[in-house]
Amino acid sequence: MSVLVTGGAGYIGSHMVLELLDRGEDVIVIDNLLTGNEWAVPDRARFYRADIADAAALDAIFATHEIDAIIHFAGLIIVPDSVEKPLDYYHENTCKSRYLIQRALEAKVESFIFSSSAAVYGAPGLEPVTESAPFAPESPYGSSKLMTEWMLRDVAAACSGFRFAALRYFNVAGADPGMRAGQSSRRSTHLIKIAAEAATGKRDGLQIFGNDFETPDGTCVRDYIHVTDLARAHYCALSYLRDGGPSVAANCGYGSGYSVRQVVDAVKAVSGVDFRVNEAPRRPGDAAMIVADSTFARQTLGWTPELDDLETIIRHALKWEGRLGNRTGGQPGD
Ligand code: UFG
Numbered sequence: 001m002s003v004l005v006t007g008g009a010g011y012i013g014s015h016m017v018l019e020l021l022d023r024g025e026d027v028i029v030i031d032n033l034l035t036g037n038e039w040a041v042p043d044r045a046r047f048y049r050a051d052i053a054d055a056a057a058l059d060a061i062f063a064t065h066e067i068d069a070i071i072h073f074a075g076l077i078i079v080p081d082s083v084e085k086p087l088d089y090y091h092e093n094t095c096k097s098r099y100l101i102q103r104a105l106e107a108k109v110e111s112f113i114f115s116s117s118a119a120v121y122g123a124p125g126l127e128p129v130t131e132s133a134p135f136a137p138e139s140p141y142g143s144s145k146l147m148t149e150w151m152l153r154d155v156a157a158a159c160s161g162f163r164f165a166a167l168r169y170f171n172v173a174g175a176d177p178g179m180r181a182g183q184s185s186r187r188s189t190h191l192i193k194i195a196a197e198a199a200t201g202k203r204d205g206l207q208i209f210g211n212d213f214e215t216p217d218g219t220c221v222r223d224y225i226h227v228t229d230l231a232r233a234h235y236c237a238l239s240y241l242r243d244g245g246p247s248v249a250a251n252c253g254y255g256s257g258y259s260v261r262q263v264v265d266a267v268k269a270v271s272g273v274d275f276r277v278n279e280a281p282r283r284p285g286d287a288a289m290i291v292a293d294s295t296f297a298r299q300t301l302g303w304t305p306e307l308d309d310l311e312t313i314i315r316h317a318l319k320w321e322g323r324l325g326n327r328t329g330g331q332p333g334d
Contacts (some may be wrong), residue, residue, distance in 0.1 A: 002026040002065045003238070004109075006052050006100065007073030008037025012078065012115065012172060012227055014181040016071055017045050019231040028065050030057065031074065039185055044050065053096045057076035062107040069111035069238055070104055072097065076145075076306075079119065079285060082141035093144035097149055104263055105159060111241035112164040113234055114227035116249065118223075120146040120168060123287035131168070131249050131292040138285055149249060163247045165301075170223040170253030170292045172230055173314040175320035182320030183227075191260060192224065192314060194268040198275040198319040205276030208260050219260035221289040222309045224318070225252035226307035236301040250301060252294025254308045263310070270314045 003020055008029030009012040027045040030052060031038075034201070041047045043101045050057030053196050061067070074084065075093040079123045082089040106114055121129050122271070152164040174244070175182030175193035183193050197203045204279045211218040240248075258266075268274055276280030297303045307313065 001068040002028050004030065004061065004065070004070045004144065005045075005073065006030050006070065007036065007075065007115075009033060009038060009040045009047075010073060011183045011185065011289065012169075012230060013073040014040040015176055015231040016073065016234055017042060018176060018180055019235050021045065021226070022204055023235060026065075026066065028061060035178045035185065039298070040184065042180070042183060051096075052100050058100075058103050063102070064251070067107060067109055069107055069113070070100070071113040071234055071238070072100060073115045075115065077141070078140045078187075079141045080189070080283075082139050082144070083285065083325075086140035089140045089144045094147045099150040101151060101155055101325055105155065105162060106307055107228075108161065110161055110163065110221070110239060111152045112162065112239070113237050114152060114166045115145075115162060116147060116166040116169060117142060117145045118168050118170045118251070118253070118290050120149065121290070122289060125168075126186065126289050127253065127293045128255055128293035131206070131296055138287070138324055153247070163241050163245070165241060165247070165298075166249040167233060167237060168249060168251050168292075169230060170290065172227050172232045173224050174226040174228065174307070174316040176228055177307070177316060179320060179323060182324070183317070191222075191263055192267070192317050195264055195275075196314075196317045198316060199267055199271035199273040201320045202321070205278065206264070207278045207280035208264065209280050210284060211215045211279050212282075213288040215259055215288050217259050217261050218288050221257040221259050221291065223257055223291040224263070224310060224313055225253050226313045229305045229307050233301065233303045233305070236297075240301050244250075245300075247253040248296075250297040251294045252297060253294050253303055255291060255292055256308075257291040258310055263314075266310055266329050267314050270311055271318050284330060307310045
C-alpha cells in the first residue's frame with residue numbers, strides 16, 4: 001500500500017515525505033509547485049506535478065498505485081492574504097479539499113489526515129487551548145480549514161469505511177535535523193523564518209508587531225513546534241487510523257508559550273548576531289496568546305515529542321537558512 005501526500009514539495013509536506021520514507025513506506029507526492037519546490041521531493045518518492053483538482057492526474061495516481069491513506073497538506077497558508085482574497089482561500093483550501101475527499105471515497109481510501117490549524121480557535125484566551133474549545137476563526141484561512149474539518153466529520157459519519165485525523169498545527173518552525181529539508185518559501189511571514197533570515201544577513205533586521213498585548217512582556221505568545229516532531233505526530237495519526245481508531249481532531253503543539261521578544265532574543269543568542277529590531281504597531285488579527293493543550297495527541301495518538309526545545313528549533317532553522325545561500329527560496333547549496 002502507498003501513502004499519497006498532497007503538497008509534499010512544500011515545507012511541512014517535504015518533512016512528512018522524509019518521515020514516511022524513513023519508516024519504509026511507499027510514498028506518492030502530488031504538488032502543483034505553486035509554492036513548493038521539486039528539489040524538495042526525495043528521489044525515492046514518486047512525484048506527480050499536478051494540482052489536486054486535476055482529474056486526469058488523480059485518475060492516473062489512483063489507477064497506478066494502491067493508496068490506503070492520504071495526508072493532505074496542499075493549500076494556501078498566509079493568514080493576511082486570506083483576509084484580502086477570501087474566495088481564493090475557500091477555493092484552494094475548501095473546494096479543492098472537498099474534491100479530494102470525494103476522490104478518496106471513490107478510490108476507497110480508508111485513512112485521511114488533514115493539515116488543520118490552531119486558527120480554527122481564533123483568539124482562545126490566555127490558557128492552553130483544548131480540542132473542545134469553541135471554534136471562532138478570525139480569518140478566512142481559519143474558516144477554510146474549519147469547513148474542511150466539518151466536511152471530513154460529516155463524510156466519516158456517513159461512510160463507515162472512511163476515517164480521518166484533523167491535526168491542528170500551532171506555530172511550526174525548524175528544519176530536518178539531518179538538513180535534508182527545511183523552509184524555503186519564496187515569501188516568508190513566519191517569525192522564526194524571518195528572524196533566521198535577519199541573522200544570516202538576508203534581510204535588514206525585523207519588526208516586532210505590537211508591544212502592548214496583555215502578556216508578560218507585551219508581545220504575542222505562541223507555541224512553537226519543531227517540524228520534524230509535527231511530521232512524527234502525523235505518522236502516529238496514520239498508525240492510529242490504520243489500527244482502526246475512530247476519527248479525531250488533535251492539537252499539535254508542545255504546551256509551552258514563548259513571546260516574540262523571547263524568540264528574537266533566542267535567535268540572536270543562538271546565531272551570535274545582533275540584528276536590528278524595530279518595534280512596530282500590532283499586525284491586524286494577531287491574538288495575544290495561543291498555546292496548545294496537546295494531552296489528547298500524546299494520550300490518544302501516542303505522540304511523544306522529541307525536539308521540544310526552542311533553542312533546538314532555532315538552531316536547525318538557522319543551519320538550514322545558512323545552507324539555502326543568499327536567495328530566499330533558493331535550493332540548498334545555491
Ligand atoms: N511577528 C513579528 N514580526 C514578524 C513576524 C511575526 O512580530 O516579522 C509576530 C506576529 O505578530 C505574531 C508572532 O510573531 O505575534 C507569530 O507570527 P507568525 O506569523 O510566525 O505566526 P502566527 O501565529 O500569526 O500564525 C501561525 C501560522 C498560521 C496559524 C496560526 C495559528 O502561521 O497558519 O499560527 O495560531 F493559523
